[in-house]
Amino acid sequence: MMNILIPVLIVAGIGILAGLGLSTASVIMAVPVDETAEKLTEALPGANCGACGFSGCAGYAAALSKGEAKVGLCPVGGKAVADECASILGVDAGDMTPKAAIVRCLGTCDNTSVKMDYIGVDSCAAAAQLYGGMNSCRFGCIGLGDCARECEYHAIELCNELAIVDRNLCVGCGKCAKVCPKQLIEITDRKPAAVVMCSNRDKGALTRKVCKVGCIGCMKCQKNCPAGAITVENFVAHVDRSLCTNCGLCVENCPTHAIQEIF
Amino acid sequence: MAKKTISMRSASNENSAAVIEETEETTELINTATAETPEDTEGADNKEKTQAEAEDTSLPEAATEKPAQAEKKPFAGGTFADAMKRGVILENPVLRLVLGTCPTLATTTAASNAIGMGIAATLVLICSNTVISLLRNIIPDKVRIPAYITIIASFVSIVQMMVKAFAPALDESLGIYLPLIVVNCIILGRAEMYASKHAPALSALDGLAMGVGFTTALLCMGTIREILGAGSLFGAKLPILANQPILFFSLAPGGFFVFGLLIAAANKLSKKNNLPVRNGCGDCPAAATCSLSGKGGCK
Amino acid sequence: MNMIRMIVTIILAGILTNNYVLSKFLGICPFLGVSKKLDTAMGMSAAVIFVMVLSTAVTYPIQRFVLEALGLEYLQTIVFILIIAALVQLVEIVLKKYIPALHASLGVYLPLITTNCAVLGCAILVTEDFGSAAYGFGEGYLYALSCAFGSGLGFLVAMAIFAGVRKRMEFCDIPETLKGLPITLVAASLVAMSFLGFAGVVHM
Structure with a gap:
């Protein structure tokens, strides 16, 4: 009988000790949680793209609840999210125009030519540093896909060595524009x-x-x-x-x- | 000279007129199918058979391991065969969901170890799934994970003792990986994702299916590694290979290597290139100047 | 001094010959998952070292003075995992309250470590290798702690090397079938192969 009782007591004892310890710890060492920031984080899309200029949605929510940021900074969520944040904070939402990216170049491989055989790191940023890229046009799209890789919404496609943005999928976060070494991508209204x-x-x-x-x-x-x-x-x-x-x-x-x- | 191009497909709508609701749906579809994790698709029907052919060994066990019983029990969640197909092929925990990698790499030096490990894990999976499902309404949400771990640990201890008693040789060869079944991501993952939301019978079935899938994958790897690495199969020495075993496969690097190639094979057999294709050139800004625009667009 | 030599040997063995990731296959899931960038890899490794040493420090005495004393070795799995889970939770709470900066960088990885084979594996292995059969409590405890530390360091070294390898692989032309996890595993096999060269370097 004791053979069974002792192990049961030991395991139960450890369990109870752990449970009690953890509950007291979570009460004693509780960190005050910002309720508004939590609600705002839930309202935000959660893409953590950084387009708002803060470190992810949680960062933006924290800044919003402290009053350090304006409401309409999230291009991904657009007007709907801005309205929701405004209602949580109790302020006026203001205007928000939906945006999308466009690559201002039509240099497909039929329209342009190459001035060198590029064999190197498969990245536009790298190719751009080698005499401005392998294309004859030194302003044009290099076509190695840095923007396509950066896009979290898979809105950029490389067709005929030209980057093309599908504006239906684009949310206008602006990450591609930051990555393009030729600064070809413009974020415009719709x-x-x-x-x-x-x-x-x-x-x-x-x-x-x-x-x-x-x-x-x-x-x-x-x-x-x-x-x-x-x-x-x-x-x-x-x-x-x-x-x-x-x-x-x-x-x-x-x-x-x-x-x-x-x- | 061809320049390097990377092409990623973008989703497009059925009609060229953009509808925001539809794109959000397709965006979601794409977001769930990232480049790293393999997608869950309607897998190839004869994955097992073609996989056996693709590897350069004869694997009669792998093909027959897939359960042939098509006993149809009218469960609400699907039939028995459906669950088995899901567990073994479509959502194979090792090759598609890439869970439970540690025992896969460690215990597959010999096929008998692999089967032993697989069976032990299956037992734990079935039992823990059933119990967790029975208790799912009682366990409070905050202590969910510790409770699951306790239940799983109890069953692992039971299985450990059973193996020590009835198959001490297996206990020797599995070593520390037997108690490590407790932290096997498959078991905790299935408990969290399935058993906590479904009835006991269904959960047990799911546990069985996942366990069989796990065992199958382990068996595949174990057979390959044993044949190539030790020239034997289940301990029986093979004619030519036993004289010139490739030690690489029995050691740690070989495990990673074979695992990687198996996952590649699994991906290849089940991928049907289901990333949506741009539908024609209608909405492409470069359409007017592109040479491919009359001929069906890019790829 | 014999003890110091033993400790150094144990730590070196943990890094080179008995590397938890590359020789023992413990902790593969975080190894494959978190090693894409060097800073996340370092964060994860730091968290693993911390949890490994802490859990060994708590479970080793319990194994000696409670489980073995009462002949309850069969309870090892349950007791260890309970303790580790509770410990990690406690560490998270304490960190959140007293060192929020550390919590922000390491805190994400702590729940991942709870169900990590490496930590439980380490706790069980040190009770076997440095257990009551061969060593007295004080000696064994010291060796157990250094073994945990060495294994954690080995994890860190493996992660650092692999993060570098993966970063280099980012711009390579990889065949379609092998993209993603398969080529990562092949790369891991090559790194593991290089570590095979250390076999026999450290005699324990």
């Missing part, structure tokens, strides 16, 4: 407008030599635009999205098809 898909700041003749669809700075778009939304600077055009009416005239008139309508 309003349908024209976008100049070229970032080549060389003279027109040079651009033409390296890319079939590059912007040559001919200013046809600028002259034709009824809203005056286009300016040409440094031999490359740029569309002011707030003025663009999406009439499509610039797209028709561009001799190199460098301007596209983006939704």
Whole structure:
């Protein structure tokens, strides 16, 4: 009988001791928990992308509950999350426009050419340090996929050695834009407008030599635009999205098809 | 010279008009299927048979290990065959879920050890799943994990004593890995994910299925490692191989190596490239200038 | 001094010849899971060393003075795992309260370590290797603690090396079938092979 009783008592004793010890410890050494921050962390999407500028959703929630941050900083959650956070905090949400990324380059391998055989680390950042990359156009997309790897939503695809963002999947967190060594990715609002898909700041003749669809700075778009939304600077055009009416005239008139309508 | 390209597929919708709700769904689909963890898909039907052919050894055991009984018990959660198929092929705890790697690598130097380990773990799995499922409404949520661990530890102790009594040779060869069944991720994982939410009968069945899957995977590895590393099978020396065993496979590095190749084989056999493909060139910003745009788009 | 020599031998053996990850296959799950980046690998290893030494420090006397004294060795598994689980929980609570910075960096890994083969394995192995059969309590206790420390260090060394290897593999052109876990395991086998070269270096 004692044979059974003693081990049972020992194991039960250890269990009870552990249980009591842990419960007293968790009471004595309790750390005050910020209730608001907890609720906010639950409301936030939990992607921990860092687009808000804080170290993950928990960091943003902590800053919000202390009043150190504004409500609408989360592009992933968008307006819905901003509203929820606002209601938890009891403040006004303000406006939040949904955003998406676009790669301002059309340099597929048919449209451009290579100036060297690149055999090295499979990364755009690495290739860019070797004479600006293996493409003839030194401003264009290298196509080794740093942005695609960075994107947590799998919104970027590499097609014909050009990075293409699927704007339906993109949440506008901006991580890809930070990673692109050529700074080709722009985070824009989702309003349908024209976008100049070229970032080549060389003279027109040079651009033409390296890319079939590059912007040559001919200013046809600028002259034709009824809203005056286009300016040409440094031999490359740029569309002011707030003025663009999406009439499509610039797209028709561009001799190199460098301007596209983006939704 | 071909340049290096990496292509990742992006999800697209059925129709080119973007609908935010649909993309959130597909985003979720993609987020659950990351590059590291293998996806759960409708696996290949003859994974066992083709896997046996893919390896350069004859593995009659592996093919027949898959239970042939198609006894259909009308459970709410599915039939017996369904559960078995899930445990052995679709969600094999070792090769697909990559749980319980420590005993897999350590006890598969010989096929008999592998079977012994597998059976011990299966016993513990069935018993612990049943008991945890019976107690699932009583155990408070906060002390859930310690309670599960206690229950599992009790059954492991029982199995340990049984093995010591009835198969002391197995106890010698398994060594410390027998008590380490307690911290086997498979058992705790299944307890947490399945047994705490389903009826005892279903949990026991799930335990059996996972255990059989575990044993099958262990047996595969054990057979390969024993044949190549010691030139024997279940202790019986094989004609040519016994004279020139490749010691590498019996040692630690060989374990990692064979395990890696088995997982590669499992991935290859079950992957049906189910990452969604961009549907045509409709919404691609580069469509107007891309040479592939008339011909069905990229890949 | 014999004892110091023994302790150094034990620690070296824990790192080189009896490496818990690469020779004994204990702690593979965190090894494969956390070794992608060097800083997470270091954090995990630090947590493992800490928990290993602490749990050995508590379980070794219990094995000697409670289980063996009363002839209850069969309770070893249950008692050890209960103690380890409770201990890790307690450590987490204490850290959270008194050293929040440490909790922020290490705290994530502590629950992972509770059900880690390495910690329980270490606790059981030291009772076998340095148990009452061969050593008195004081000596055995010291050796047990140094064995736990050495094994933890071995874990750290293995993790550090492997994190470096994995970082290098990130930019390699890997065949589709082998991407992800398979090539990681093959790399682990090569690292394990290199550690085989240490066999026989340390005599215990």
